[in-house]
Amino acid sequence: MPNTLYDKIWNDHLVDQQADGTALLFVDRHLVHEVTSPQAFEGLRNSNRKVRHPNLTLAVADHNVPTTDRSKGISDKESKIQVETLEANCKEFGIKLFGMNDKRQGIVHVTGPEQGFTQPGTVIVCGDSHTATHGAFGSLAFGIGTSEVEHVLATQTLVQKKAKNFRVNVNGKLPLGVTSKDVILQIIGKIGTAGGTGCVIEYAGDLIRSLSVEQRMTICNMTIEGGARAGLIAPDEKIFEYLKGRPMSPKGKDWDKALEYWKNLRTDENAKFDKEINLKADEILPMITWGTSPQDVITIDEKVPNPQNEKDEDRKNSLERSLNYMGLKPNMAAKDIKIDKVFIGSCTNGRIEDLREAAKILKDKKIASHVQAMVVPGSGLVKEQAEQEGLDKIFVNSGFEWREPGCSMCLAMNADKLKPQERCASTSNRNFEGRQGRGGRTHLVSPGMAAAAAISGNLDDVRKYQS
């Protein structure tokens, strides 16, 4: 029977399967960070259990770390305890950790691929919903809760039931100024935030194949915003090229053997999908979110919706609630939305190509005087690379702040946050109420669109600034 890529990875990791379909799945790679792991390590200690495979586990502190000068450590007491707890746990259980002052430190989903820890055909988990990012390499990668983190640490396996197969085909070419961020926002707008619930999404089509590795990561990253736990893309030459020579990539004979295996990782022709949708890349435009759910998308040329036009009562109430929270009026043009802050960074758009894309727009320009803007590179290595290319100077000269790597204002667990009613154009992944700070208002956009908003002082069309 023909199989999907997801079917193949699943079958290849089955340790055991009960009659009711409940399976025990082997986990090849486990990423750990400070927020969702302390209770898991505590659980291990209480039951006198060990970490089964410390060398299949990699830890990095990212959610709580300050993005300003780190020489004095973390000033927030609770954040400090959490980061120190991770350090102590990694030491006790023999897990490799990139500390706060290691240049390999970064957002866990940027660090994993960068180090070659992320590999095709593997099962990768992390106590973080954006683990889907790693699916860009043709791995089955998904977020888990803390109890599951403890389960993986202790057994290197996870109890799972098989999800459904969902394929999203994107064909054609993207118009100028349109990026993979716009593609995924468009997909979420189309399927809704629960559209992928219970499914694993495979992204396919010639547009997807034409994307760079990093652009693919942006798409897989936000799969969870469409309700699916995992999103993946069949690996190809671009992926193999990216991984070759990375510190944790296979070497020598192992590389040859791995490559042979990786090259066969693809969905069989005629494999059955439970759900399938098609998108035309040529019709996708620069997108923004106007509301408090990632499905609340419009193009930059459109207007904010009017709840009065909604027949469904639940939908109408939810629109009204969102507009009210966002401080927007029905039918307002997207370009009339004035912003206070700009955030470029996160596991969605904090990699080198994202910074290049924003810098290209900002070169020789100044940001609007009322706007406060910051760039938070996804890792120390991204930061270093950007500095070698002189991108930091472009950002600073335009009026942006150039920060240290971490999750930062994507979820505002550290000192970087919005004040009540402050409005932000953000390259992150969630526009939920209070996500970037209590009462803060988030508009999700691509890095180029964030740069355009910074210059104009309102949400604006990136194509205007493209030469």
Place this chain on the structure above:
Amino acid sequence: MQKFNTLKSIPAYLPIVNIDTDMIIPKQFLKTIKRTGLGKNLFFEMRYDDQGKEISDFVLNQNPFNNSKILIAGKNFGCGSSREHAPWALLDFGITCVISSSFADIFYSNCFKNGILPIILEEEKIKELSEYANRKEEISIDLNQNKIIYGNNEINFQVDEFKKKCLLEGLDDIALSLEKSEKIENFEKDLKNKKPWIFND
């Protein structure tokens, strides 16, 4: 894990769709290294004003809903972040059953690891049950029989048999999986032969 068997309570009704885990427990409370003590911060932003005072309009601040053990909510409950702090906060508040027409996957599975029963029902049935919240009348849950009993009516709900067993008996997932140690070892041996690069050594 605390066992779940039967439950009787006046349900609290929160008719909001897409309640995300940031709403259930905002990030400032994720800095804890413990599982307990999060109940007072459950639905923090909706529950307290800027001065930290309880907002009287919010359902869980009202008597008798401040003692509800059952929460009925809009569709796609628990979407967003994987934080298990969300079910921990519900549990610490005293809620051990959430009823919605759909749940986000990670939240749904996190519930079962913490003795919380998430029940999926059709919208129509949700509306019917919400009337009991409005009238402040009790409803009962019987997990053993997969039943919700309200007034003279009953609704059957579906739950995965294995998950149900774990809830009823309060089973420890890890201990169950470790009973399969031999299978895990065999898998690993095979893996070392077939994909030597996986082990990094």
